[in-house]
Amino acid sequence: MxxxxxxxxxxxxxxxxxxxxxxxxxxxxxxxxxxxxxxxxxxxxxxxxxxxxxxxxxxxxxxxxxxxxxxxxxxxxxxxxxxxxxxxxxxxxxxxxxxxxxxxxxxxxxxxxxxxxxxxxxxxxxxxxxxxxxxxxxxxxxxxxxxxxxxxxxKRWDRSNLILKEKYASGQLGDLLYSLVEYSQRKSVPQKHFKSWADETSILQYLGVHYVDMMRFITEAYPQRVSATGQKNYLLKNGINTYDSIQCHVEWKTADGNTFIQTLLTNWIDPEGTSAVSDQKIKIVGTKGRIEADQKDRGLMMVSDESMTEHINPYFSMSYSAQxxxxxxxxxxxxxxxxxxxxxxxxxxxxxxxxxxxxxxxSFEEALISTAVIEAAHLSLKNNSEWVNVQNS
Ligand SMILES: NC(=O)c1ccc[n+]([C@@H]2O[C@H](COP(=O)([O-])OP(=O)(O)OC[C@H]3O[C@@H](n4cnc5c(N)ncnc54)[C@H](O)[C@@H]3O)[C@@H](O)[C@H]2O)c1
CATH class of the missing domain: 3.40.50.720 (NAD(P)-binding Rossmann-like Domain)
Structure with a gap:
């Protein structure tokens, strides 16, 4: 068919x-x-x-x-x-x-x-x-x-994240306390690739949303409230009215009533010379254990006379020669x-x-959860970083 x-x-x-x-x-x-x-x-x-x-x-x-x-x-x-x-x-x-x-x-x-x-x-x-x-x-x-x-x-198909999900589900991490995400991309993303619409979105909405969805995927928890801070500096000086960086705390609640904090540090003003398009790291800490994933440095590095150091991610979208x-x-x-x-x-x-x-x-219902977090973070940014309750959680 x-x-x-x-x-x-x-x-x-x-x-x-x-x-x-x-x-x-x-x-x-x-x-x-x-x-x-x-x-x-x-x-x-x-x-x-x-x-x-x-x-x-x-x-x-x-x-x-x-x-x-x-x-x-x-x-x-x-x-x-x-x-x-x-x-x-x-x-x-x-x-x-x-x-x-x-x-x-x-x-x-x-x-x-x-x-x-x-x-x-x-x-x-x-x-x-x-x-x-x-x-x-x-x-x-x-x-x-x-x-x-x-x-x-x-990211729901990234095997590294599937391991995070399984380790959490196995109980080896205990009750979650906090999680830290650092996620950033090069300046050319807002300045060149998305020049025409960078000021219609934010770095949290474009990039950070991935790891908000990841936390939902790993824990099946619901977000409760959000507080965000941000800086408009480099991009604003260069004619794009959007945040260079947004830092965001999300409080989540699991089905058994445990609450924990996810902190996301995001930017899209990394230098062009950085060794990968996406710099992405996550750690999750619980009462019994911690798990950390460097999702930029996947153990494959290349440098030559013609090119700068490059960390290659072989697991996202890569071409290989077939048989x-x-x-x-x-x-x-x-x-x-x-x-x-x-x-x-x-x-x-x-x-x-x-x-x-x-x-x-x-599904769209699942995606509503990360959308609600992003919307609450934007509201917090407008209101002096006040905590904002997440809709329908
Ligand atoms: N670039 C990435 O790595 C990446 C990864 C995952 C998701 N996304 C998401 O994908 C979306 C697009 O990103 P992109 O990187 O391709 O952006 P882009 O700016 O390179 O491309 C946007 C495309 O949309 C087209 N477009 C705009 N209005 C349209 C309309 N009314 N009808 C038909 N086409 C229209 C433009 O012509 C352009 O081809 C965004 O929501 C982005 O967040 C991007």
């Missing part, structure tokens, strides 16, 4: 726009199709013909790498800048079908709403939405329409997208129910 897929957005995460690479979403679709041969038509909707052309070029290069021939249908088709080109794309799609939405954070809500109206199963990149009210509306809408809606929280002469992509970023595509095929073949999937995937 062939599946029509629409990708909305053609940026860095979809196809590596502005980089030498291919992003994550597009290689994942190629990898899934290599394994299943289940792709019907691939559609992509962006806002300009330039980005449509760039997407087609990346498809051609990936086709060569995978030794296949995948020709996408791209929108908009003419030179007008079109923010509704995804509606044209949707009108061409045949069932079974699904959509992956990878547009700037503040556009997730409106576009996801339209896709639900068009009866499409959907994956939205994180965060689900910037506000709880928007996310709740989407969660209700997918339920009402009997659709599968998930958020692309790929034949072609290439393959593996990693938790790839797994999160291919799992969604496999689930959609299974739904079409009636091999799995939506209720079952809701229990085991990052």
């Amino acid at each position: 062939k599946l029509d897929i629409l990708i909305i957005g053609a940026g860095m995460y979809v196809c590596g726009k502005g980089t030498d690479g291919f992003g994550t979403v597009l290689p994942a679709i190629f990898q899934w199709n290599k394994e299943t041969n289940n792709l019907g038509n691939l559609y992509c909707a962006s806002t300009t013909t330039d980005s449509a052309k760039n997407f087609s070029k990346k498809c051609l290069e990936l086709s060569q790498a995978f030794e296949t021939n995948l020709v996408p249908h791209c929108f908009p088709e003419n030179d007008d800048q079109k923010s509704k080109s995804y509606k044209d794309a949707i009108s061409h799609m045949k069932n079974p079908s699904c959509v992956i939405i990878a547009v700037p954070d503040h556009l997730h809500y409106e576009i996801a709403k339209e896709c639900i109206k068009a009866d499409l199963h959907l994956m939205v990149v994180k965060p689900l939405t910037p506000t709880y009210a928007e996310g709740e509306e989407l969660a209700n809408a997918v339920n009402k329409a009997n659709l599968h809606g998930v958020v692309e929280f790929h 034949d002469s072609s290439r393959e992509w593996f990693g938790y970023g790839i797994d999160s997208v291919t799992t969604f595509l496999r689930d959609i095929s299974a739904i079409a073949k009636k091999e799995v129910t939506l209720q079952r999937l809701k229990k085991i995937r990052p």
Whole structure:
């Protein structure tokens, strides 16, 4: 049973726009199709013909790498800048079908709403939405329409995080006391890649949200209240009105009534010379034990006369040479997208129910929890770092 897929957005995460690479979403679709041969038509909707052309070029290069021939249908088709080109794309799609939405954070809500109206199963990149009210509306809408809606929280597929979850569940850490997360990216992310929308989001919403979701995933606890501080310095001086760094404390409560604090230290003004795009570390401390994961330094380092020191993450979204002469992509970023595509095929073949999937995937309901934390942190920032209760917890 062939599946029509629409990708909305053609940026860095979809196809590596502005980089030498291919992003994550597009290689994942190629990898899934290599394994299943289940792709019907691939559609992509962006806002300009330039980005449509760039997407087609990346498809051609990936086709060569995978030794296949995948020709996408791209929108908009003419030179007008079109923010509704995804509606044209949707009108061409045949069932079974699904959509992956990878547009700037503040556009997730409106576009996801339209896709639900068009009866499409959907994956939205994180965060689900910037506000709880928007996310709740989407969660209700997918339920009402009997659709599968998930958020692309790929860290749920990172084996290092699966070990954190198992160690916590085994009781070896005891009752949790606190957890510390440090997560940062280079200055070029807000200044170059997201220049047009960096001031519509925050470093906590764009990046920190991953480890808020991770704490939920590991402990199944609910967030209670949030206090946040932040600094506007470098980016503001350089014309972008957003925080350089946000520090945030989240109080969580587990099912057995234990409370603990998660502290997140985030920034996106790391020097360009830092040895990885993402600097990411987590530690979790309980009454009986501690567990620490350096998720930047995965034990693979490269330096040469031509290049600076680089810490390579072989586990996120990486290309490897296959047994034949072609290439393959593996990693938790790839797994999160291919799992969604496999689930959609299974739904079409009636091999799995939506209720079952809701229990085991990052559903919209699950994503509401991290969205509520982000919204509370933004409110705390506006109110002199006061503690803010998290909605619906
Ligand atoms: N870059 C990453 O590593 C990464 C990782 C995970 C999730 N994300 C999330 O993915 C989303 C997009 O990030 P990105 O890195 O690709 O950003 P980007 O700025 O590189 O790309 C955004 C894309 O969205 C398109 N777009 C904007 N409005 C549109 C509309 N109305 N219709 C169709 N397309 C539209 C733009 O043309 C552009 O192609 C964000 O929510 C981000 O938080 C990014």
